Amino acid sequence: MTDHATDVLVVGGGPAATWAALKAAEAGARVVLADKGYCGTSGATAAGGTGVWYVPPEPAAREAAMASREGLGGYLADRRWMARVLDETYDRMNELATHGRYPFPTGPDGQPLRGGLQGPEYMRRMRIRIRRAGVRVLDHSPVTELLTDADGAVAGAAGYRRQLRESYRVRAGAVVLATGGCAFLSGALGTNTNTGDGALFAAEAGAELSGMEFSNAYGIAPEGTSVTKTAFYSFATFYREDGDVLEGAASQGGRSVIARELLTGARVYARIDRADEGARAAMRLAQPNFFLTFDRLGIDPFADRFAVTLLAEGTVRGTGGIRITGDDCATGVPGLYAAGDAATREEICGGFTGGGSHNAAWAISSGSWAGRGAAGHALSPRSGRAADRPVTGAGGAGLRPTGRAAAGPEHREAVALVQREALPYDKNYLRRGDVLAASLRTLDTAWSQLRAGLHGEGADLVRARQAAAMTAHARWMYAAALARSETRGMAKRLDHPEQDPAQHHRILVGGLDRVWTRPAARTGVAA
Structure with a gap:
């Protein structure tokens, strides 16, 4: 086990992660970024191109941009957050042009066109920027669990360095989870790193999730x-x-x-x-x-x-993720922040997919806010020295079985089972309550088995934790989908095809061995 100490640890390697690392470093924090792959080439954005929700600060244009998704999202989005994202994205895209020297094309009128990005070039330049800012990058170093201190605050993470074949630990004053969503290893381009790890880590530390019913993309x-x-x-x-x-x-x-x-x-x-x-x-x-x-x-x-x-594409193109509790993308767990597809995008999309453009803008904005927020927390006197705090691993399923390791399914069997429940169109896309309930019972049984016996060492530990994360993700998705007995946004129920005004609220979900749901306070604009 190799040990590192830093102020801010960023987990992930895509746009949200790199913006978080950059802004934390610019705020004066020492930053380590740990990516499951090679930062700059892993993830959905690096594999292709994307539009960006980039709107000049003209009142009519901004109003049209915000109004365009409200109905599609079931009126669950928040205008204040929309405005914040539009402002932040506008500034950061302009920064990318000037400081990052991204080669934006120009239109026929000679004005720059900043509503889209080529993923490979974008992420190449973001890697260069964070390295120049002093961020230490740990490539091919998947995180396997968060670390917490005696008060329950997040105090770093542990993982496995694939190329060095060694375990590692990073003690940190704050952690940003920017691990992406979950596509259940469906084969969609750039999503093999998106197995829902961050949501599992957050839930194990005590965070809640929101919008998980909006996951059938x-x-x-x-x-x-x-x-x-x-x-x-x-x-x-x-x-x-x-x-x-x-x-x-x-x-x-x-x-x-x-x-x-x-x-x-x-x-x-x-x-x-x-x-x-x-x-x-x-x-x-x-x-x-x-x-x-x-x-x-x-x-x-x-x-x-x-x-x-x-x-x-699950919650990669869908909307659900870790619940955000503050403007700095805090999660409600001290020292833990979330950004990008790992976090819920209900604030700007409500219950409808953010597609490429909104999700890209959210990654830029939430990453920037989370990085600054994590730096502020880590550098505050109340945080103390990260290297001096005794820490405990927060991980459970796939890492610390409650029974004999030999009694549980192997990670391949666990992945195959969750894919049988989460990938078919007639289970996850064309949803019915009885089918959802049957799948959830199967997934609950699978969770109990893997919780009791699934375990791995080294690279197999990474795979075991991915299997656990995907299983947890599917359970949260279906529990939330059952709780929303209506059709709103992406959450379409064939047995409840109409929108129910009484369900104009977000649904929170959490729990590991026992999954729970509850309605959140009403938000967004009236239908």
Whole structure:
């Protein structure tokens, strides 16, 4: 076990993590960043491009931007947080252009276009920036548990360095969890690091989650591939196997139509044939990685029909995550902060997916706030010296079994089980109460078994903890989905297809061995 001491530990390596590390360092804190992969190349953003919710500070434009998602999100978003994110994102994107020297393109009028980012270049520059700021980066160093002090405050984390094949521990005055959401190892591009680890760590330390019912996000991908960039499919026509148009598949709720067709065992085809020449050229410039798969397969997506599928993106593109309790992205647990997809995005999206643009803006903004907040906490007199505090590991399932290790399932079996419950369209996407309840019972039993016996050492410990995190994530999702007996935002219930005014509130969820839910105070604007 190698020991490190720092003021702020950032767990993760994507946009939220790097912005948190940068702003904590600029606030005068010593910062360590621990990434499961190689910071700058791991995660969903580094694998592709993304739009950004970047809106100039013009009142009419800001008003339109905030109003555009309120209805879709079931009126659960918060205007104050929306305004804060728009302000912060505007400033940070401009900073990225000036200090980060990101090569934003210019429009026909000569003005810079800052509403989108190429992920590989964006994250390359963010890695350079945090290294220049003095952040110590631990690559290929997945965290396996948080550390807490005698008062229950978060005091660092422990993990495993894959390349060095050694355990490590970082004592810290504060921790930022920016580990991303959970896609259940579905195969969607860039999500293999997104197994819900941060949510598990937070719950073990005593934090709550919110919006976990808004987790049934599925992305369209060419069959047999992983690229789930879906914006361009708004220009597509979808077809059945016999060549007939699949009516309704191109509408706003079209993915449910595609899912129903796929559930029959039939294939669904698409052709992006409603884009004119100008749009086609703009698409290739905006999202070149979208077209790599087609180019390699010899497919012209504008002229040729190609088979498509749906891949689960869970809380990566969904909305739920760790509950935020303060403007600095505190979690309610002393010393613990959350940012990016690890945190709930209900504040700006309500109950509807943030897609790429809103989630990207949230990552930038929440990362910046969490980094500053963590630095302020760590450097305050009440925090004390991080290296001097006695610490205890907070981890449970997959790490400290309650029974004999041999009695539990291996991590592969645990992952396979949770995927059987969380990936199928007729369980997670086209939801019904009786199906949700049956899946939850299966997952509760699986949790009891892995809690009693799942264990690993070294790299297998990392995999065991991932299996535990995915199982916990699915249980929170389905418990919250059962508690919301209506259709609101993404949380669609086939057995409750209407929106219920009495349920105009957020749903909090938590617990490990016993999952609980409760309504939060009303928020957002009136429907």
